[in-house]
Amino acid sequence: MKLKSKDIIFFSIVILIGIFLLVLPEVAMARPGGGHSYSGGGSSGGGGGGDLIGIIIYLIIYLLPPYISIPLIIILIIGYNIYQKKNKNSGNQIVSKPTYAVQAQSVANIAQQTHGLKNVDANFSRILFLDFVSSVFIKFQAYKYSPKDLKTIHPFFDQSIINTFASKPSDLRINEIVVGGINILQILQTGSAIQITVEINANYTQTTGGKSTRYIVTEKWLLERKAGVLSPTPDKMHKLSCPACGAPANFNDAGNCAHCGTLITPGNMQWFVRNRAIVYSDTIKTNSLTSYAPEVGTNYPTVYSPTVQSENHQFAARHNTDWDSYWSVFYHNIAAKYFTDIYDNWSMLTWNNVRHLLTDRLWESYNFWIDEYKRHGYRNVLEDTQILKMHLAKIETDKFYEAITVRIFASTKDYVVNKEGKVIGGTNKAARVFSEYWTFIRRSGVENDQYDMKSCPNCGAPLDKMGQNGVCEYCGAKVSTGEFSWVLAVITQDEEYKG
Numbered sequence: 001m002k003l004k005s006k007d008i009i010f011f012s013i014v015i016l017i018g019i020f021l022l023v024l025p026e027v028a029m030a031r032p033g034g035g036h037s038y039s040g041g042g043s044s045g046g047g048g049g050g051d052l053i054g055i056i057i058y059l060i061i062y063l064l065p066p067y068i069s070i071p072l073i074i075i076l077i078i079g080y081n082i083y084q085k086k087n088k089n090s091g092n093q094i095v096s097k098p099t100y101a102v103q104a105q106s107v108a109n110i111a112q113q114t115h116g117l118k119n120v121d122a123n124f125s126r127i128l129f130l131d132f133v134s135s136v137f138i139k140f141q142a143y144k145y146s147p148k149d150l151k152t153i154h155p156f157f158d159q160s161i162i163n164t165f166a167s168k169p170s171d172l173r174i175n176e177i178v179v180g181g182i183n184i185l186q187i188l189q190t191g192s193a194i195q196i197t198v199e200i201n202a203n204y205t206q207t208t209g210g211k212s213t214r215y216i217v218t219e220k221w222l223l224e225r226k227a228g229v230l231s232p233t234p235d236k237m238h239k240l241s242c243p244a245c246g247a248p249a250n251f252n253d254a255g256n257c258a259h260c261g262t263l264i265t266p267g268n269m270q271w272f273v274r275n276r277a278i279v280y281s282d283t284i285k286t287n288s289l290t291s292y293a294p295e296v297g298t299n300y301p302t303v304y305s306p307t308v309q310s311e312n313h314q315f316a317a318r319h320n321t322d323w324d325s326y327w328s329v330f331y332h333n334i335a336a337k338y339f340t341d342i343y344d345n346w347s348m349l350t351w352n353n354v355r356h357l358l359t360d361r362l363w364e365s366y367n368f369w370i371d372e373y374k375r376h377g378y379r380n381v382l383e384d385t386q387i388l389k390m391h392l393a394k395i396e397t398d399k400f401y402e403a404i405t406v407r408i409f410a411s412t413k414d415y416v417v418n419k420e421g422k423v424i425g426g427t428n429k430a431a432r433v434f435s436e437y438w439t440f441i442r443r444s445g446v447e448n449d450q451y452d453m454k455s456c457p458n459c460g461a462p463l464d465k466m467g468q469n470g471v472c473e474y475c476g477a478k479v480s481t482g483e484f485s486w487v488l489a490v491i492t493q494d495e496e497y498k499g
Contacts, residue, residue, distance in 0.1 A: 034343060057259065110184055123181050123399055125401055127400075127403055128237040132240075133198055133221070135239060140153070142175065146170070155265070155270075155272065157207075178364070179202045180201045182200050183198065185220070190227070195222055196222075198221050199200070199219075199220055215282065218280040219274045243269035244264065245259055245297035251264060289372060289376060290416045312327070331390060334485075335406050342352055349374060351370045356456070356457065359482075360470055362489060363470070380416065381416070382410065382414055388409040391406060394499065399444065402442050403440065405490075406437070409434075413432070437497040451485050459475035459483035
């Protein structure tokens with residue numbers, strides 16, 4: 001194959017651009033669920049960097065003569081080594097994506113372990129457990145540099161963790177804490193205890209000496225509880241509270257509840273954090289509001305629950321219907337309708353309009369980024385949004401909740417404009433095709449399969465007085481817990497979904 005000089009120049013430029021892009025740090029995507037409240041966590045998404053290097057080297061050798069290909073290969077290897085070294089020094093790691101078979105097996109293992117836990121604890125709810133972990137994480141981050149505050153929640157932690165922060169600088173403060181995702185990695189039952197290992201992806205702002213820095217972190221926590229204990233009911237799990245009386249968590253140095261006086265020994269009635277480890281930590285900049293990266297994972301196979309076929313029929317039987325009929329209702333009245341309404345209000349910065357459609361944790365996570373857009377005078381426009389198809393990935397039920405996870409394939413023109421209306425991120429010329437896993441939850445026994453998008457589901461009043469805590473100020477009903485119909489609990493990027 002003989003190339004003309006202009007072709008050689010063209011391919012050289014393309015390859016050099018590829019090298020340049022390779023050594024750039026990863027950036028976040030826009031849209032709700034697209035990275036702003038998570039920003040990629042501790043892994044680098046689809047395929048290792050070495051695979052890309054191999055492909056580029058092959059193209060260089062095949063397309064270019066030796067006097068050009070050899071220097072380019074040398075430049076490529078040097079650039080890649082710099083990238084590896086930089087990420088090693090910063091704590092960032094290149095992590096190859098697990099194969100679909102490995103991921104599917106992991107999903108099956110966690111499902112089996114969860115089933116085993118429910119056999120000995122009829123009250124266990126994965127939904128409530130993850131909500132509890134989120135609450136503990138947020139309180140811990142907010143209090144860890146304040147010994148006075150930290151002691152009020154110390155029955156939820158091993159004493160060694162509390163001691164770690166006893167001598168930390170008192171001028172450090174952490175706020176604007178956003179939990180992007182929590183995954184259960186393992187459930188282990190021993191003779192005397194039950195242990196659950198979780199991975200938490202989050203970000204927060206740390207302030208010291210008047211200077212604020214935003215961090216993105218991944219932590220692994222090992223939570224433990226005494227064997228033979230039933231999980232607390234939802235009213236004691238939705239918020240961090242005394243496991244004996246349900247009052248807001250406030251304990252003295254000995255571990256006695258300030259409300260009922262009960263001595264709370266870690267693990268005897270409620271989960272406590274036995275160990276914690278920071279897996280990944282890095283700083284993020286506000287320019288992520290306008291940065292865009294290629295979609296990763298859209299072409300990955302859907303990760304299905306290994307028992308999804310039986311799950312849907314069992315669900316339909318509990319609600320005295322057939323699955324095909326119910327799927328049509330859920331698809332149109334819930335998943336598609338919520339998707340459209342949530343995207344429209346995100347785009348218009350009218351996030352309060354969908355408060356009743358989201359759980360507290362999810363709404364707070366994305367509300368932080370809405371505030372960031374407003375503060376900078378930006379708006380993330382989502383235009384010509386279309387749902388292309390939808391897969392049922394999982395149905396989960398427990399004593400208190402039902403959960404349905406769907407993978408939504410869609411396209412939208414996704415771009416950011418400033419206050420003058422100028423496009424400063426993304427493009428308004430072409431649509432981005434993407435997919436995400438959306439998990440909806442509802443209290444067991446509730447049969448309502450739709451929300452009025454413009455009124456309180458309890459009293460029918462307008463949403464103009466729906467507080468940020470999800471409580472209707474007309475009737476006082478808390479509408480964000482699935483008590484009235486389905487609410488959206490989790491949005492997971494397809495490259496990160498673990499079942």
